[in-house]
Amino acid sequence: MFDNTCEFIDYCIKNNKSVGLVSLEKEMSKNNLSKEVIFDNLKSVLKVMKESSHEGLDKDMSSMGGLIGTEAKLLEEYRKTQKSLSGDFILSAAAKALSTSQVNACMGRIVAAPTAGAAGIMPAMIFSIREKYDLTEEQILYGMLASGSIGKIIATKASISGAEGGCQAECGSAAAMAAGALVDMLGGSPDQVFHAASFALINIMGLICDPVAGLVEYPCNIRNASGVYNAYLSADMALAGIKSPIPFDQVVESMNQVGNLMHTSLKETALGGLATTEAGIKIKKDLGIK
Amino acid sequence: MKEYGIFDILGPIMVGPSSSHTAGANRIGNMSRIIMGRPFKKVKFYLHGSFAKTSVGHGTDKALLAGVMGLRPDDERLPSSFELAKKAGIQFEFIEKDLGYQHPNTAKVEFHLEDNTIFYVIGSSVGGGNILITNINGTEVEFSGNNPTILIRNKDTKGVIAHISTVLSIAEVNIATMSVVRKDNIATMVIEIDSYIDENLIEKINTSEDIVYIAGINPIEG
Secondary structure (H helix, E strand, C coil), rough: CCHHHHHHHHHHHHCCCCCCHHHHHHHHHHHHHCCHHHHHHHHHHHHHHHHHHHHHCCCCCCCCCCCCHHHHHHHHHHHHCCCCCCCCHHHHHHHHHHHHHHHHHCCCCEECCCCCCCCHHHHHHHHHHHHHHHHCHHHHHHHHHHHHHHHHHHHHHCCCCCHHHHHHHHHHHHHHHHHHHHHHCCCCHHHHHHHHHHHHHHHHCCCCCCCCCHCCCCCHHHHHHHHHHHHHHHHHHCCCCCCCCCCCCCCHHHHHHHHHHCCCCHCCCCHHHHHHHCCCCHHHCCCEEE | CCCCCHHHHCCCCCEEECHHHHHHHHHHHHHHHHHHHHCCCEEEEEEEEEEHCCHHHHHHHHHHHHHCCCCCCCCCCHHHHHHHHCCCEEEEEEEEEECCCCEEEEEEEEEEECCCCEEEEEEEECCCEEEEEECCCCCEECCCCCCCCCEEEEEECHHHHHHHHHHHHHHCCCEEEEEEEEECCCCEEEEEEECCCCCHHHHCCCCCCEEEEEEECCCCCC
Protein backbone atom coordinates (compact mmCIF):
# COMPACT_ATOMS: atom_id res chain seq x y z
CA MET A 1 0.00 0.00 0.00
CA PHE A 2 2.91 2.34 0.76
CA ASP A 3 6.37 2.15 -0.73
CA ASN A 4 8.02 3.80 2.22
CA THR A 5 7.35 5.18 5.65
CA CYS A 6 7.31 8.80 4.46
CA GLU A 7 4.31 7.97 2.29
CA PHE A 8 2.69 6.21 5.23
CA ILE A 9 3.16 9.27 7.45
CA ASP A 10 1.98 11.68 4.73
CA TYR A 11 -1.14 9.61 4.16
CA CYS A 12 -1.92 9.65 7.91
CA ILE A 13 -1.43 13.42 8.15
CA LYS A 14 -3.39 14.28 4.99
CA ASN A 15 -6.33 12.13 6.05
CA ASN A 16 -6.09 13.09 9.70
CA LYS A 17 -5.79 9.44 10.73
CA SER A 18 -3.60 7.81 13.35
CA VAL A 19 -0.96 5.20 12.47
CA GLY A 20 -3.11 2.66 14.32
CA LEU A 21 -6.20 3.44 12.25
CA VAL A 22 -4.35 3.31 8.93
CA SER A 23 -2.77 0.02 10.05
CA LEU A 24 -6.27 -1.34 10.64
CA GLU A 25 -7.41 -0.25 7.18
CA LYS A 26 -4.38 -1.90 5.59
CA GLU A 27 -4.97 -5.14 7.44
CA MET A 28 -8.67 -5.13 6.50
CA SER A 29 -7.87 -4.68 2.81
CA LYS A 30 -4.99 -7.18 2.80
CA ASN A 31 -7.02 -10.18 3.92
CA ASN A 32 -10.51 -8.87 3.25
CA LEU A 33 -11.31 -9.04 6.96
CA SER A 34 -13.79 -7.01 8.98
CA LYS A 35 -12.74 -4.72 11.82
CA GLU A 36 -14.60 -7.03 14.21
CA VAL A 37 -12.58 -10.09 13.20
CA ILE A 38 -9.29 -8.24 13.49
CA PHE A 39 -10.24 -6.78 16.87
CA ASP A 40 -11.34 -10.22 18.11
CA ASN A 41 -7.96 -11.65 17.10
CA LEU A 42 -6.18 -8.76 18.80
CA LYS A 43 -8.21 -9.39 21.95
CA SER A 44 -7.09 -13.05 21.94
CA VAL A 45 -3.51 -11.86 21.63
CA LEU A 46 -4.06 -9.35 24.43
CA LYS A 47 -5.50 -12.01 26.75
CA VAL A 48 -2.41 -14.23 26.40
CA MET A 49 -0.17 -11.18 26.85
CA LYS A 50 -1.96 -10.25 30.05
CA GLU A 51 -1.55 -13.71 31.52
CA SER A 52 2.11 -14.08 30.57
CA SER A 53 3.08 -10.64 31.87
CA HIS A 54 1.50 -11.26 35.28
CA GLU A 55 2.10 -14.95 35.96
CA GLY A 56 5.67 -14.59 37.18
CA LEU A 57 5.08 -11.54 39.40
CA ASP A 58 4.12 -13.49 42.49
CA LYS A 59 5.50 -16.96 42.02
CA ASP A 60 8.77 -18.77 41.63
CA MET A 61 9.11 -20.57 38.34
CA SER A 62 11.74 -22.85 36.90
CA SER A 63 12.80 -22.65 33.27
CA MET A 64 13.63 -25.63 31.08
CA GLY A 65 17.35 -24.98 31.42
CA GLY A 66 17.03 -23.74 34.99
CA LEU A 67 18.79 -20.43 34.29
CA ILE A 68 15.86 -18.15 35.09
CA GLY A 69 12.50 -18.22 36.85
CA THR A 70 12.43 -15.99 39.92
CA GLU A 71 13.51 -12.62 38.51
CA ALA A 72 10.06 -11.09 37.93
CA LYS A 73 8.99 -11.80 41.50
CA LEU A 74 12.26 -10.46 42.92
CA LEU A 75 11.93 -7.21 41.02
CA GLU A 76 8.25 -6.85 41.85
CA GLU A 77 8.90 -7.36 45.58
CA TYR A 78 11.81 -4.92 45.49
CA ARG A 79 9.63 -2.35 43.72
CA LYS A 80 6.88 -2.68 46.30
CA THR A 81 9.03 -2.66 49.41
CA GLN A 82 12.01 -0.47 48.64
CA LYS A 83 12.74 2.96 47.26
CA SER A 84 14.03 1.96 43.87
CA LEU A 85 16.42 3.92 41.72
CA SER A 86 14.47 3.91 38.51
CA GLY A 87 11.00 4.48 39.90
CA ASP A 88 7.84 2.52 40.53
CA PHE A 89 6.22 2.80 37.12
CA ILE A 90 9.14 1.79 34.95
CA LEU A 91 10.05 -1.05 37.30
CA SER A 92 6.53 -2.41 37.18
CA ALA A 93 6.94 -2.57 33.40
CA ALA A 94 10.33 -4.29 33.67
CA ALA A 95 8.95 -6.89 36.10
CA LYS A 96 6.18 -7.69 33.63
CA ALA A 97 8.74 -8.13 30.82
CA LEU A 98 10.71 -10.54 33.01
CA SER A 99 7.49 -12.42 33.74
CA THR A 100 6.69 -13.10 30.09
CA SER A 101 10.28 -14.14 29.40
CA GLN A 102 10.03 -16.61 32.26
CA VAL A 103 6.70 -17.98 31.11
CA ASN A 104 8.24 -18.50 27.68
CA ALA A 105 11.29 -20.27 29.10
CA CYS A 106 9.02 -22.51 31.21
CA MET A 107 7.01 -23.66 28.18
CA GLY A 108 4.07 -21.47 29.07
CA ARG A 109 1.88 -19.70 26.54
CA ILE A 110 3.10 -16.43 25.06
CA VAL A 111 2.59 -14.28 21.98
CA ALA A 112 5.63 -14.06 19.73
CA ALA A 113 5.82 -10.25 19.41
CA PRO A 114 7.57 -10.25 17.05
CA THR A 115 9.42 -13.36 18.32
CA ALA A 116 9.31 -15.63 21.34
CA GLY A 117 12.70 -14.38 22.53
CA ALA A 118 11.45 -10.78 22.59
CA ALA A 119 7.92 -11.65 23.71
CA GLY A 120 8.18 -9.75 27.01
CA ILE A 121 8.42 -6.19 25.73
CA MET A 122 5.03 -5.52 24.11
CA PRO A 123 2.90 -6.96 26.94
CA ALA A 124 5.00 -5.19 29.57
CA MET A 125 4.43 -1.89 27.77
CA ILE A 126 0.70 -2.50 27.29
CA PHE A 127 -0.16 -3.50 30.83
CA SER A 128 1.99 -0.87 32.52
CA ILE A 129 0.66 2.03 30.40
CA ARG A 130 -2.86 0.74 30.84
CA GLU A 131 -2.56 0.91 34.61
CA LYS A 132 -1.05 4.38 34.53
CA TYR A 133 -3.32 6.11 32.00
CA ASP A 134 -6.56 4.20 32.32
CA LEU A 135 -6.68 3.67 28.54
CA THR A 136 -9.68 1.99 26.92
CA GLU A 137 -9.28 -1.40 25.31
CA GLU A 138 -9.93 0.19 21.91
CA GLN A 139 -7.03 2.62 22.40
CA ILE A 140 -4.80 -0.32 23.28
CA LEU A 141 -5.90 -2.25 20.20
CA TYR A 142 -5.09 0.68 17.91
CA GLY A 143 -1.69 0.95 19.58
CA MET A 144 -1.12 -2.75 18.88
CA LEU A 145 -2.04 -2.19 15.23
CA ALA A 146 0.47 0.66 15.01
CA SER A 147 3.12 -1.61 16.55
CA GLY A 148 2.25 -4.24 13.95
CA SER A 149 2.92 -1.80 11.13
CA ILE A 150 6.31 -0.91 12.61
CA GLY A 151 7.18 -4.60 12.94
CA LYS A 152 6.06 -5.28 9.38
CA ILE A 153 8.36 -2.57 8.03
CA ILE A 154 11.33 -3.97 9.96
CA ALA A 155 10.54 -7.55 8.95
CA THR A 156 10.29 -6.52 5.29
CA LYS A 157 13.27 -4.16 5.04
CA ALA A 158 15.54 -5.93 7.54
CA SER A 159 14.78 -8.90 9.80
CA ILE A 160 13.07 -9.78 13.04
CA SER A 161 15.13 -12.94 13.51
CA GLY A 162 18.04 -13.18 15.93
CA ALA A 163 19.72 -15.71 13.65
CA GLU A 164 19.73 -13.15 10.85
CA GLY A 165 20.17 -9.84 12.67
CA GLY A 166 21.17 -10.48 16.28
CA CYS A 167 19.21 -9.27 19.31
CA GLN A 168 18.75 -5.83 17.73
CA ALA A 169 16.39 -7.58 15.30
CA GLU A 170 14.37 -9.19 18.10
CA CYS A 171 14.41 -6.99 21.23
CA GLY A 172 15.21 -3.94 19.08
CA SER A 173 12.19 -4.55 16.87
CA ALA A 174 9.95 -5.22 19.88
CA ALA A 175 11.13 -2.01 21.59
CA ALA A 176 10.57 -0.01 18.39
CA MET A 177 7.08 -1.47 18.07
CA ALA A 178 6.31 -0.69 21.72
CA ALA A 179 7.73 2.85 21.49
CA GLY A 180 5.69 3.67 18.40
CA ALA A 181 2.55 2.15 19.93
CA LEU A 182 2.97 4.29 23.05
CA VAL A 183 3.18 7.49 21.03
CA ASP A 184 0.18 6.47 18.93
CA MET A 185 -1.94 5.56 21.97
CA LEU A 186 -1.10 8.81 23.74
CA GLY A 187 -2.11 10.88 20.73
CA GLY A 188 1.30 11.77 19.35
CA SER A 189 1.60 12.66 15.67
CA PRO A 190 2.36 10.01 13.01
CA ASP A 191 5.89 11.32 12.53
CA GLN A 192 6.44 11.20 16.29
CA VAL A 193 5.40 7.52 16.20
CA PHE A 194 8.26 6.78 13.81
CA HIS A 195 10.76 9.02 15.61
CA ALA A 196 10.08 6.96 18.73
CA ALA A 197 10.52 3.71 16.79
CA SER A 198 13.79 5.04 15.33
CA PHE A 199 15.16 5.98 18.76
CA ALA A 200 14.40 2.53 20.14
CA LEU A 201 16.21 0.80 17.28
CA ILE A 202 19.14 3.19 17.42
CA ASN A 203 19.51 2.72 21.18
CA ILE A 204 20.42 -0.93 20.82
CA MET A 205 21.73 -1.05 17.28
CA GLY A 206 24.43 -3.69 17.08
CA LEU A 207 23.18 -5.74 20.01
CA ILE A 208 24.24 -9.34 19.53
CA CYS A 209 22.26 -12.53 20.25
CA ASP A 210 24.39 -14.72 22.52
CA PRO A 211 22.08 -17.07 24.42
CA VAL A 212 23.85 -18.96 27.20
CA ALA A 213 23.77 -22.69 26.41
CA GLY A 214 21.80 -21.81 23.29
CA LEU A 215 18.61 -21.44 25.33
CA VAL A 216 16.03 -18.67 25.14
CA GLU A 217 16.62 -17.79 28.79
CA TYR A 218 19.59 -15.63 29.73
CA PRO A 219 20.38 -12.85 28.80
CA CYS A 220 17.09 -12.78 26.81
CA ASN A 221 15.06 -12.05 29.94
CA ILE A 222 17.03 -9.01 31.09
CA ARG A 223 17.17 -7.68 27.54
CA ASN A 224 13.38 -7.82 27.50
CA ALA A 225 13.35 -5.82 30.74
CA SER A 226 15.70 -3.18 29.34
CA GLY A 227 13.73 -3.28 26.07
CA VAL A 228 10.63 -1.90 27.74
CA TYR A 229 12.73 0.85 29.40
CA ASN A 230 14.06 1.65 25.95
CA ALA A 231 10.51 1.88 24.60
CA TYR A 232 9.39 4.31 27.30
CA LEU A 233 12.43 6.55 26.97
CA SER A 234 12.15 6.58 23.18
CA ALA A 235 8.44 7.42 23.33
CA ASP A 236 9.02 10.18 25.88
CA MET A 237 11.78 11.71 23.76
CA ALA A 238 9.55 11.71 20.69
CA LEU A 239 6.57 13.14 22.58
CA ALA A 240 8.86 15.86 23.94
CA GLY A 241 9.50 16.94 20.36
CA ILE A 242 12.93 15.41 19.83
CA LYS A 243 13.37 14.33 16.22
CA SER A 244 15.53 11.69 14.59
CA PRO A 245 17.52 13.35 11.80
CA ILE A 246 17.74 9.93 10.15
CA PRO A 247 14.34 8.78 8.78
CA PHE A 248 12.92 5.52 10.10
CA ASP A 249 13.39 3.58 6.86
CA GLN A 250 17.08 4.47 6.78
CA VAL A 251 17.48 3.51 10.42
CA VAL A 252 15.99 0.12 9.54
CA GLU A 253 18.27 -0.24 6.50
CA SER A 254 21.24 0.61 8.65
CA MET A 255 20.17 -1.93 11.26
CA ASN A 256 19.95 -4.50 8.48
CA GLN A 257 23.45 -3.63 7.32
CA VAL A 258 24.77 -3.95 10.87
CA GLY A 259 23.02 -7.31 11.16
CA ASN A 260 24.64 -8.53 7.96
CA LEU A 261 28.06 -7.40 9.12
CA MET A 262 27.60 -9.11 12.48
CA HIS A 263 29.62 -12.31 12.74
CA THR A 264 27.60 -15.55 12.69
CA SER A 265 29.01 -16.50 16.09
CA LEU A 266 27.05 -13.56 17.52
CA LYS A 267 23.72 -14.41 15.91
CA GLU A 268 21.88 -17.01 18.00
CA THR A 269 24.44 -19.74 17.40
CA ALA A 270 25.75 -19.56 20.97
CA LEU A 271 29.30 -19.58 19.58
CA GLY A 272 30.27 -16.17 20.94
CA GLY A 273 29.51 -13.46 23.48
CA LEU A 274 28.20 -14.58 26.88
CA ALA A 275 27.64 -18.10 25.55
CA THR A 276 31.38 -18.74 25.26
CA THR A 277 32.49 -17.16 28.54
CA GLU A 278 34.03 -19.57 31.04
CA ALA A 279 30.81 -19.53 33.06
CA GLY A 280 28.64 -19.85 29.96
CA ILE A 281 30.52 -22.92 28.77
CA LYS A 282 30.28 -24.50 32.21
CA ILE A 283 26.52 -23.96 32.35
CA LYS A 284 26.14 -25.58 28.95
CA LYS A 285 28.30 -28.52 29.99
CA ASP A 286 26.43 -28.99 33.27
CA LEU A 287 23.14 -29.09 31.38
CA GLY A 288 24.51 -31.86 29.19
CA ILE A 289 24.05 -29.79 26.03
CA LYS A 290 26.50 -30.65 23.28
CA MET B 1 9.03 -10.68 -0.97
CA LYS B 2 6.62 -11.88 1.67
CA GLU B 3 3.85 -9.47 2.56
CA TYR B 4 3.46 -9.58 6.32
CA GLY B 5 0.18 -9.22 8.14
CA ILE B 6 -0.32 -7.78 11.62
CA PHE B 7 -0.64 -11.28 13.10
CA ASP B 8 2.64 -12.43 11.59
CA ILE B 9 4.16 -9.75 13.83
CA LEU B 10 1.83 -10.01 16.85
CA GLY B 11 1.79 -13.76 16.83
CA PRO B 12 1.62 -16.64 16.77
CA ILE B 13 0.23 -17.44 20.19
CA MET B 14 2.43 -20.37 21.18
CA VAL B 15 3.90 -22.36 24.00
CA GLY B 16 7.53 -21.29 24.48
CA PRO B 17 10.40 -21.07 24.41
CA SER B 18 11.29 -21.10 20.72
CA SER B 19 9.31 -20.66 17.52
CA SER B 20 11.68 -22.94 15.60
CA HIS B 21 12.56 -25.51 18.29
CA THR B 22 9.15 -25.70 20.01
CA ALA B 23 6.30 -24.44 17.79
CA GLY B 24 7.97 -25.68 14.58
CA ALA B 25 8.78 -29.05 16.14
CA ASN B 26 5.17 -29.37 17.23
CA ARG B 27 3.99 -28.62 13.70
CA ILE B 28 6.27 -31.37 12.33
CA GLY B 29 4.67 -33.81 14.79
CA ASN B 30 1.17 -32.69 13.91
CA MET B 31 1.79 -32.78 10.19
CA SER B 32 3.35 -36.26 10.40
CA ARG B 33 0.30 -37.53 12.28
CA ILE B 34 -2.09 -36.11 9.69
CA ILE B 35 -0.06 -37.49 6.78
CA MET B 36 0.07 -40.94 8.36
CA GLY B 37 -3.60 -40.78 9.35
CA ARG B 38 -3.91 -44.04 11.26
CA PRO B 39 -3.74 -45.19 14.89
CA PHE B 40 -0.25 -46.13 16.06
CA LYS B 41 1.20 -47.89 19.08
CA LYS B 42 4.69 -46.53 19.08
CA VAL B 43 6.58 -43.55 17.73
CA LYS B 44 10.32 -42.99 17.37
CA PHE B 45 11.75 -39.53 16.82
CA TYR B 46 15.15 -39.24 15.20
CA LEU B 47 16.60 -35.83 16.05
CA HIS B 48 19.15 -34.26 13.75
CA GLY B 49 21.50 -31.29 14.14
CA SER B 50 20.39 -28.54 16.48
CA PHE B 51 17.24 -30.53 17.28
CA ALA B 52 19.50 -33.22 18.73
CA LYS B 53 21.80 -30.83 20.56
CA THR B 54 19.34 -28.51 22.28
CA SER B 55 16.19 -30.61 22.36
CA VAL B 56 15.80 -30.77 26.13
CA GLY B 57 16.32 -27.06 26.83
CA HIS B 58 13.80 -26.08 24.17
CA GLY B 59 11.24 -28.77 24.86
CA THR B 60 11.63 -30.00 21.28
CA ASP B 61 10.99 -33.57 22.41
CA LYS B 62 7.82 -32.66 24.31
CA ALA B 63 6.61 -30.52 21.41
CA LEU B 64 7.14 -33.30 18.84
CA LEU B 65 5.35 -35.88 20.96
CA ALA B 66 2.48 -33.46 21.64
CA GLY B 67 2.22 -32.93 17.89
CA VAL B 68 1.79 -36.61 17.04
CA MET B 69 -0.99 -36.69 19.64
CA GLY B 70 -2.72 -33.76 17.95
CA LEU B 71 -1.96 -31.00 20.46
CA ARG B 72 -1.44 -27.66 18.71
CA PRO B 73 1.51 -25.28 19.24
CA ASP B 74 -0.55 -23.09 21.60
CA ASP B 75 -1.89 -25.94 23.75
CA GLU B 76 -0.88 -25.54 27.37
CA ARG B 77 -0.77 -29.31 27.82
CA LEU B 78 2.25 -29.43 25.52
CA PRO B 79 4.82 -29.54 28.37
CA SER B 80 3.10 -32.59 29.87
CA SER B 81 3.00 -34.59 26.65
CA PHE B 82 5.20 -37.40 28.09
CA GLU B 83 2.63 -38.08 30.81
CA LEU B 84 -0.27 -37.80 28.35
CA ALA B 85 1.36 -40.30 25.98
CA LYS B 86 1.97 -42.76 28.82
CA LYS B 87 -1.67 -42.47 29.86
CA ALA B 88 -2.78 -43.06 26.29
CA GLY B 89 -0.56 -46.14 26.08
CA ILE B 90 1.65 -44.71 23.35
CA GLN B 91 5.29 -45.79 23.49
CA PHE B 92 7.82 -43.18 22.47
CA GLU B 93 11.55 -42.88 22.02
CA PHE B 94 13.98 -40.11 21.07
CA ILE B 95 17.16 -40.96 19.21
CA GLU B 96 19.97 -38.60 18.20
CA LYS B 97 20.88 -39.29 14.62
CA ASP B 98 22.73 -37.65 11.79
CA LEU B 99 20.10 -37.79 9.05
CA GLY B 100 22.47 -36.34 6.53
CA TYR B 101 20.08 -33.55 5.64
CA GLN B 102 21.19 -29.98 5.34
CA HIS B 103 18.80 -28.16 7.57
CA PRO B 104 19.96 -28.27 11.21
CA ASN B 105 16.46 -28.42 12.70
CA THR B 106 15.25 -31.71 11.30
CA ALA B 107 13.32 -34.65 12.73
CA LYS B 108 12.30 -38.01 11.37
CA VAL B 109 9.03 -39.21 12.85
CA GLU B 110 8.69 -42.97 12.61
CA PHE B 111 5.31 -44.47 13.46
CA HIS B 112 4.95 -48.13 14.38
CA LEU B 113 1.42 -49.28 13.61
CA GLU B 114 -0.72 -52.02 15.18
CA ASP B 115 0.06 -54.37 12.28
CA ASN B 116 3.80 -53.74 12.83
CA THR B 117 4.19 -51.74 9.62
CA ILE B 118 6.29 -48.60 9.75
CA PHE B 119 5.39 -45.19 8.36
CA TYR B 120 7.77 -42.27 8.51
CA VAL B 121 7.84 -38.57 7.75
CA ILE B 122 10.84 -36.23 7.73
CA GLY B 123 10.40 -32.53 8.36
CA SER B 124 12.52 -29.46 9.06
CA SER B 125 11.73 -26.40 11.15
CA VAL B 126 12.88 -23.56 8.97
CA GLY B 127 12.26 -20.52 11.17
CA GLY B 128 9.45 -18.58 12.81
CA GLY B 129 7.48 -21.79 13.39
CA ASN B 130 7.39 -22.56 9.67
CA ILE B 131 8.20 -26.10 8.55
CA LEU B 132 8.93 -28.09 5.44
CA ILE B 133 7.98 -31.74 5.00
CA THR B 134 10.73 -33.25 2.88
CA ASN B 135 10.23 -37.01 2.85
CA ILE B 136 7.41 -39.50 3.30
CA ASN B 137 8.42 -43.16 3.50
CA GLY B 138 11.41 -42.56 1.25
CA THR B 139 9.64 -40.41 -1.31
CA GLU B 140 11.07 -36.92 -1.50
CA VAL B 141 8.46 -34.18 -1.33
CA GLU B 142 8.49 -30.52 -0.36
CA PHE B 143 5.60 -28.64 1.15
CA SER B 144 5.11 -26.28 4.06
CA GLY B 145 1.53 -26.94 5.07
CA ASN B 146 0.97 -23.18 5.21
CA ASN B 147 -1.66 -23.63 2.50
CA PRO B 148 -4.33 -26.32 2.41
CA THR B 149 -2.52 -29.29 0.87
CA ILE B 150 -3.82 -32.48 -0.74
CA LEU B 151 -1.40 -35.36 -0.74
CA ILE B 152 -2.05 -38.22 -3.12
CA ARG B 153 -0.26 -41.45 -4.04
CA ASN B 154 -1.58 -43.18 -7.10
CA LYS B 155 -0.71 -45.86 -9.65
CA ASP B 156 1.34 -44.18 -12.32
CA THR B 157 -1.25 -44.49 -15.08
CA LYS B 158 -3.02 -42.19 -17.51
CA GLY B 159 -6.00 -40.12 -16.50
CA VAL B 160 -5.44 -39.78 -12.76
CA ILE B 161 -4.36 -36.15 -12.90
CA ALA B 162 -7.26 -35.39 -15.25
CA HIS B 163 -9.67 -37.01 -12.78
CA ILE B 164 -8.28 -35.00 -9.86
CA SER B 165 -8.30 -31.70 -11.69
CA THR B 166 -11.85 -32.31 -12.89
CA VAL B 167 -13.06 -32.95 -9.34
CA LEU B 168 -11.28 -29.80 -8.13
CA SER B 169 -12.65 -27.77 -11.00
CA ILE B 170 -16.25 -28.88 -10.36
CA ALA B 171 -15.82 -28.06 -6.68
CA GLU B 172 -14.56 -24.61 -7.77
CA VAL B 173 -11.28 -25.15 -5.98
CA ASN B 174 -8.33 -23.17 -7.29
CA ILE B 175 -4.98 -24.98 -7.48
CA ALA B 176 -2.09 -22.85 -6.20
CA THR B 177 0.78 -25.29 -6.87
CA MET B 178 1.07 -28.89 -7.96
CA SER B 179 4.02 -31.27 -8.09
CA VAL B 180 4.40 -34.91 -9.04
CA VAL B 181 7.20 -37.34 -8.18
CA ARG B 182 7.33 -40.85 -9.69
CA LYS B 183 8.94 -43.84 -8.06
CA ASP B 184 8.37 -47.60 -8.51
CA ASN B 185 5.21 -47.10 -10.62
CA ILE B 186 3.69 -44.94 -7.92
CA ALA B 187 3.21 -41.20 -8.40
CA THR B 188 3.19 -38.91 -5.37
CA MET B 189 1.30 -35.69 -5.88
CA VAL B 190 1.35 -32.59 -3.69
CA ILE B 191 -1.42 -30.14 -4.53
CA GLU B 192 -1.68 -26.84 -2.68
CA ILE B 193 -5.06 -25.16 -3.03
CA ASP B 194 -6.50 -21.77 -2.07
CA SER B 195 -9.48 -22.94 -0.01
CA TYR B 196 -9.90 -25.13 3.06
CA ILE B 197 -10.26 -28.84 2.43
CA ASP B 198 -13.35 -30.71 3.59
CA GLU B 199 -13.88 -34.47 3.80
CA ASN B 200 -16.38 -34.38 0.98
CA LEU B 201 -13.76 -33.14 -1.47
CA ILE B 202 -11.31 -35.84 -0.42
CA GLU B 203 -13.98 -38.54 -0.85
CA LYS B 204 -14.78 -37.33 -4.36
CA ILE B 205 -11.12 -37.40 -5.40
CA ASN B 206 -10.74 -40.82 -3.82
CA THR B 207 -13.35 -42.38 -6.13
CA SER B 208 -10.55 -43.27 -8.58
CA GLU B 209 -9.37 -46.86 -8.13
CA ASP B 210 -5.84 -45.85 -9.04
CA ILE B 211 -5.47 -43.76 -5.88
CA VAL B 212 -3.77 -45.78 -3.14
CA TYR B 213 -3.45 -43.02 -0.55
CA ILE B 214 -4.95 -39.57 0.00
CA ALA B 215 -4.79 -37.00 2.78
CA GLY B 216 -6.20 -33.49 3.07
CA ILE B 217 -4.09 -31.25 5.27
CA ASN B 218 -5.40 -27.90 6.44
CA PRO B 219 -2.95 -25.40 7.98
CA ILE B 220 -2.11 -26.00 11.63
CA GLU B 221 -3.21 -22.89 13.50
CA GLY B 222 -1.75 -21.73 16.76
